[in-house]
Amino acid sequence: MAMPKREPTKLVPVPSTSIIPERDVDKAPILECRHLGIDFGGLTAVNDFDMAIGRTEIAGLIGPNGAGKTTVFNLLTKVYQPTRGNILLDGVSTQNMSTAQVNKAGIARTFQNIRLFDNLSVEDNVKLGLHNHIHYGMFQGLFRLPGYWKEERRAHERALELLSIFDMEDMAGAKAGSLPYGAQRRLEIVRALATEPKLLLLDEPAAGMNPSETAELMENIVKIRDTFQIAILLIEHDMSLVMGICEGICVLNFGQIIAKGSPEDIANNPVVIEAYLGKKKEDTGC
């Protein structure tokens, strides 16, 4: 698959709170975090996290281990309730929402340590992503009323269609837990996409992949953004992926944002280099 053509993106310069690509600037951002923070019993895990993501942007969240990146994802999806600050999803505050409600509002995610429904089939995993888009109730299911058959058939077709993004249709009947590692990672993305999100959060999607798999993943992430016209925020340690597809990057260290900007800005930012490589200057690439 060829890399889809994209216009080169220009970024609104730092220190503004946003890292939105220019094509999204006039539209309201899909996500806005203001002074987001959480404490775990006295320990401040994330503090003063300000970020905005454009409607069709691919953004990256990077930082050393333990910087609080996954915690940010957990805050956005309300797995943890933030201690401070607020999150606006498409202009709506998610303050009192649960994880499930945040998903219905438009944020879907994958997990760093894969979390599939291991004992269910691949197709059922995707159908669970479609859960809130399948419209029949418990009693229609119990009595096998026409609504059940109609909606299940539609869900089946949609599930196969979504699996075809990663050419996984032929695995539909397999148990999710028995899939090879790479396929499990891809299935998580498909399941998240099935919920029809406006913002997709990917937690280390390339972890454990070799360079050619990573290259394919990069193409697919861009393809997903282009097809679904959604925003994607990803956590990744693989700098070739981050620098290759992210339009805006946010660097986190010790729970604080230390830099924001375009890939070029970040790559040359002395503060970022220091955070990754330590204070003493030695010439090492990322």
Place this chain on the structure above:
Amino acid sequence: MLTFLNHLISGISLGSVYAIIALGYTMVYGIAKMLNFAHGDVIMVGAYVCFFMVSSFGLHPIIGILLAMVVCTLLGIVIERLAYKPLRQAPSLAVLITAIGMSYFLQNAAQLLWTSNYKMFPAFFTFGGKNGVSFFDGRLNLSWTTIVTILACLVIMVVLTLFTDKTKLGKAMRACSEDKGAAQLMGINVNTTISVTFAIGSALAAVAGVLLCSAYPTLMPTTGSMPGIKAFTAAVFGGIGSIPGALLGGILLGIIEIFAKAYISTQVSDAIVFAVLIIVLLVKPTGLLGKQIREKV
């Protein structure tokens, strides 16, 4: 006021027995992450052994208790080796069913050995021909059994806390309950440590059995079940895995039970005890002193 005090004291006394039993549950849970349902029946075995040593062989009660502790310790180790050790990697439900099977086994074996007729447990704790001391012209009575029970509970708590905090073996137990793999890498013999935990828990069960039957002297093969369930409740109440939690949970449960019996209704006292447990768990989902575990995502 004095009746209140009387009830309070009997509540603490009953609670002390629950606390000693709850210790066995909590220690085993802490280290093996399993609910040892057979624990209640080890209590019963301990009481029977002591009973026969004293009434059939005419041994001194102290020797009877010591022998009961020895028998229960061995029983605990054997049960662990035969039934639980092979299931260390098995799903927790399988272990639970095995423990229930072990509980049935002990009850039915006791029934075959000693029949289902109840035995009257003799009053051990008499000094100078009296079985207690009275204050305020006999309006406040303290039986020796009560005093011994409460003292025994306190002594056991102090010794056990010192043991887990200060000794090498105690520290090994704590290490195993945190992370068995890491403990093994540090050169701790996990199997021995688990056996020791079962041994201590079972020895305490023997003590609890004797104390329980001194206060409520009907001894049957099913004597251990209900106190077992209550003590398990007490352990959860206080926060399972925590030694001070077992003490707190046990004592509170005993007091609630006696007060419910005295002031509300004898018939529904058990319902009240369990209702309080549910309310506590609603407010503190991991018990009074249990650690709140944040799920890693």
Place this chain on the structure above:
Amino acid sequence: MKLKLSKTTRINFLTYAVVIVAFVVFQSLSSAGALSSTLKGQLVPICAYVVMALSLNLTVGVLGELSLGHAGFVSVGAFAGAVASAALTTVIPIPALRLAVSMVIGAIFAAIAGVLIGIPVLRLRGDYLAIVTLAFGEIIKSLITNFYIGIDGEGLHFSFLSNKLSLGEGGRMILNGPMGIPGITRISTFAAGFILTMIALIVIFNLVNSRSGRAIMALRDNRIAAESVGINVTKYKMMAFVTSAALAGAAGCLFSLGQNTILPSKFDFNTSILILVFVVLGGQGRMLGSIIAAAALTILPEVLREFADYRMLVYAIVLILVMLITNNPTISGFFARLFRRQKGDET
């Protein structure tokens, strides 16, 4: 994909077929007089235990939560149903219809208990959840033990803790506190038991293979991931729990209306454990396994009646051995090798 779907469907149809065949065989044996009177008397209890096991398997196997108080729901259904049947004797003279109505009432009351228990259950996890179900089972037993219900010309009268009822002319006590319900008109039949088993199977299979059932199983496999795809944890846990309770209630009603007398102490912690043993031995989430385990283990003690003294001891040992054999890799490997060698010798 086609293969997998048909596999689930195949197992479901096999389960239906086994139940139907078993019913036909035992019914004809029974009418031909080929069954011993003990076994004949066990047919209704077997059906009741089968449905209890199926309903618990919904909680333990499908929802993945351990319940140690299932007998509580059975008890609620048993007493509500038996009281309803006694109260409706004159209103609905046809036994089969009265049985059906009583079962529905038993199921509704058990479902209400399920909702009440579900509220705290949803907030807790693992062993804490197990202990709360245990506590609820004990509370229900304790409450029913202290409940008195009488009937007279004016209708039903209730009393709690002690029998304070003064009934009008021609009035009689239905539920007598710790003495339970004596003198039940036995209207449960094997055919009713069969129908209830089939209904339970249809409900469970159709629930599991639907949108709701998928959500319930998703909670079992990975709660956090389920929430992340927008599944309402409370709603689906409650759905599974209440369905399970309602089926258990209907089973309890079937059981009690097949007995002469029913005592509150019948449905205690040990009964909860007994049902749990059926589920675990039959396999979590496997309905056919639950049916076979419940039927076999209900008949077994009757067959072993002549060894009455050793019966429970043997039962305990079998239980422990089965758990060891199925769950310890070394032991199960040994048995697998032994089995293979024997097979090899034969050929």
